[in-house]
Amino acid sequence: MTYDFEYKIDGIKYPVIIEKKNNKNTYIKIKDDMTIYVTTNYLVSKRQIKILLDNEKDYLKKALIISQKKHEKEKEFYYLGQKYDIIIVKFDNIEIDNNKIYTPSKEALDKWLKKQMLKVFKERLEYNYNLFTEDIPFPKLKTRKMKTRWGVCNKKDNSVTLNTKLIRYSLQEIDYVIIHELSHFVHFDHSKDFWHTVAKYMPTYKKAVKVLKEL
Numbered sequence: 001m002t003y004d005f006e007y008k009i010d011g012i013k014y015p016v017i018i019e020k021k022n023n024k025n026t027y028i029k030i031k032d033d034m035t036i037y038v039t040t041n042y043l044v045s046k047r048q049i050k051i052l053l054d055n056e057k058d059y060l061k062k063a064l065i066i067s068q069k070k071h072e073k074e075k076e077f078y079y080l081g082q083k084y085d086i087i088i089v090k091f092d093n094i095e096i097d098n099n100k101i102y103t104p105s106k107e108a109l110d111k112w113l114k115k116q117m118l119k120v121f122k123e124r125l126e127y128n129y130n131l132f133t134e135d136i137p138f139p140k141l142k143t144r145k146m147k148t149r150w151g152v153c154n155k156k157d158n159s160v161t162l163n164t165k166l167i168r169y170s171l172q173e174i175d176y177v178i179i180h181e182l183s184h185f186v187h188f189d190h191s192k193d194f195w196h197t198v199a200k201y202m203p204t205y206k207k208a209v210k211v212l213k214e215l
Contacts, residue, residue: 003015003016003017003035004016004017004018004046005046005050007036007050007053009057009060009061009064010061014034014035014036014064015035015036016035016036016037016038016049016053017035017036017037017038018038018039018040018046018049019037019038019039019040020040020041020042020044021039021040021041021042022041022042023039023040023041024041025040026038026039026040026041026044026049026052027039027040028052028053028056028059028060030060030063030064030066030067031067032067032070032071032074033071034064034067034068034071036053036060038052038053066213066214069214073168077101078168078169079101079113079116079167079168080120080167080168080169080170080171081168081169081170081171081172081173082099082170083099084096084099084100084101085099085100085101086100086101086103086106086109087100087101087102087103088103088104088105088106089102089103089104090104091103091104092104094108094109094112113167116167117143117164117166117167118141118143120167120171120174121141121143121162121166121167121174121178122141124171124174124175124178125139125141125160125178127175128175128178128179128182128201129182131179131201132182132186132201134185134186134197136182136185136186137158137185138158139153139158139159139160139181139182139185140157140158140159140160141159141160141162142159142160142161142162143161143162143163143164144161144163144164145163145164145165146161146163146165149163150162150163150166150177150180150212151163151166151177151178151180151181152181153181153182153184153185153188155184155185155188160178160181160182162174162177162178162181163177169211169212170211172204172207172208172211173208173211173212175202175208176198176202176205176208176209176212177208177212179198179201179202179205180198180205182201183197183198183201
């Protein structure tokens with residue numbers, strides 16, 4: 001990895017990559033690989049960036065903890081919010097027993113998970129759609145893996161796209177994302193009225209938001 005310098009936090013060195021642009025402000029972001037990315041103006045020196053990192057050390061500590069948790073969770077198998085150990089056996093079918101999933105192969109498990117994902121997403125979309133008293137279209141369901149978004153509402157083709165990684169989370173988080181996207185058919189923004197609509201159908205939505213942000 002090519003980086004500009006290393007920055008030490010609690011005795012651990014993290015690579016820092018600087019991207020110079022014609023920015024007025026400086027932005028700091030922690031990537032999934034625990035690299036600190038700094039986007040700043042061409043005139044900002046490394047010394048100024050190090051001072052900024054010192055001033056933002058508390059934020060960096062929290063962000064790195066969250067990133068580490070995400071990285072660790074990515075390596076583990078979660079289904080509907082529960083962690084499972086994968087056991088490879090000679091069975092023909094997928095079987096779940098307590099916190100273990102028995103599968104003949106990783107490929108078979110991937111196929112099973114995809115089928116379950118579509119089944120669960122369709123059921124939850126229909127369930128949450130029927131909660132709405134507003135006159136909104138029943139959307140087409142699309143799925144894809146997304147890095148920065150949990151869901152997308154497209155009013156042009158009346159569709160809702162859900163992140164495939166949502167199947168790793170509980171129904172509370174899945175329902176929140178669906179309600180969030182359905183609420184965009186009522187208010188295509190993030191105004192107070194939009195959030196009132198979300199809260200109308202999920203009063204505890206902030207708990208789901210917190211889980212999705214942390215993990």
